[in-house]
Amino acid sequence: MHEEEFEILKANIGNLISPNGFFSTSKDLNVGLIFAGEDDFENKSILFEIRLDPTKIKNKTIVGAPIENFSRFPEEKEVLFSIGTTFRIENIMYDVKLKIWRVSLTLTDDGLEHVQQHVNSMRKDLAETNPTRLFGKLLIDMGQYSRAERYYELILNSLPRNHEDFPSLYHGLGYTHYVRGNYTQALKYDKVAYEIRKQTLPENHLDIARSSLNLGCDYIRNGDHKTAMELLMEALRIRQQNYSEQDHVNIAIVCAAIGDNYIHLCDYENAFNFLTKALEMFKRVLPSEHAKIASTLIKIGNLWEKQGFYDRALEQYHSAHSMAVKIMPSEHPTLQKYFERIIYIHIMLRIINSSNRALAQRIVRPILTVTRAEIGTDAEAGSVASGNDAFSKKEHAEESRWARRHDAEQIAKYRAERSSGNRQTTAQGTLQQRLGALEAEKRRIEQEIEQIKRQQC
Secondary structure, three states: OEHHHHHHHHOOOOOEEOOOOOEEEEOOHHHHHHHHOOOOOOEOOEEEEEEOOHHHHHOOOOOEEEOHHHOOOHHHOEEEEOOOOEEEEEEEEEEOOOOEEEEEEEEEOOOHHHHHHHHHHHHHHHHOOOHHHHHHHHHHHOOOHHHHHHHHHHHHHHOOOOOOOHHHHHHHHHHHHHHOOOHHHHHHHHHHHHHHHHHHOOOOOHHHHHHHHHHHHHHHHOOOHHHHHHHHHHHHHHHHHHOOOOOOHHHHHHHHHHHHHHHHOOOHHHHHHHHHHHHHHHHHHOOOOOHHHHHHHHHHHHHHHHOOOHHHHHHHHHHHHHHHHHHOOOOOHHHHHHHHHHHHHHHHHHHHHOOOHHHHHHHHHHHHHHHHHHHOOOOOHHHOOOOOOOOOHHHHHHHHHHHHHHHHHHHHHHHHHHHHOOOOOOOHHHHHHHHHHHHHHHHHHHHHHHHHHHHHO
């Protein structure tokens, strides 16, 4: 195992891991030692030792079987575990005698019901996805936006211009640009998909609703909220006509988008009504921890933030981030976006609570520029009221102390949340980049405070 992967494994003692394929093991320690190999410059020699409860094998909650009677190498005494088998990491220690790392695992069915809920939810979602667009959608869900874009472009270039899958591929291309903040490009591709579908499909076809939803979201980000509302209401009408049940995930998605648009129109009452309706519907039809629930919590947090209720906003952002770290790949860009919202609100609260509003405006604006481009919440730095720049020495000292300890607190909290997630990997390199960015931000804040301090002397 590569050294970086091993460090991730050590950081997740007590958590669950699941191999990404069939898991081949042996009942013979000597066979395991042979396959473990020896350490080299970049790789660690590791022996996994598994404890299991035979009753769970019999009850078929966990699928695994000895296959030595069917193997070409019966002397290996192989035991094969199925895809999706879950283990808890109990302990990791170095065996000086054998010169090998020993990782103790316990076979478990913890989280099996939760996994099955997500599988069922994905089946429903994918059943309504055009097969040609399916692989690209899966890449997007994993946060691999560039690969999804290349996939869509490759398929587009290989099909005749009048192919029936063209609108679905343009739809997918539009979304790859949308999630990366390229809203003008997203609008361009989504317009093509929408126009083709309007010309070729019945007026209440679900594909038209998909296009009007995406196009509506594009117009939100491009500042045309009237056109956005017309398209979103069209999507809601079509979906309500097509789905017999009152609670449907695709109806909730449109309600969340409408609520988001109302935030931009400063109609906070309607925004609250649509967002809470979406959240309640998601909770009724989705697993208790789901990406769509997390994204709706972010929107509700933005609603509170727009109105100046920063404590309420922070609560929603924390809930969304805590949920996201459990269900998203550790390298997913959304995790960083959610974390940036938490950092931003902490900065706002600490500075505003000390009445240094002008300092808040100076410090927060650069952070907010990055966050707005990445998450698209459109929170305005100008919503922080300007104040007097003349701070007392005591206030400067307070701000300096806060700046020095702020990131340490947030980094500790972030690490705690990361270690609580029941996942196999943590993308160590990506995490180090995020922590490095936070430390750089801390230094920038300290420099800003010192500069203001010198100006007042």
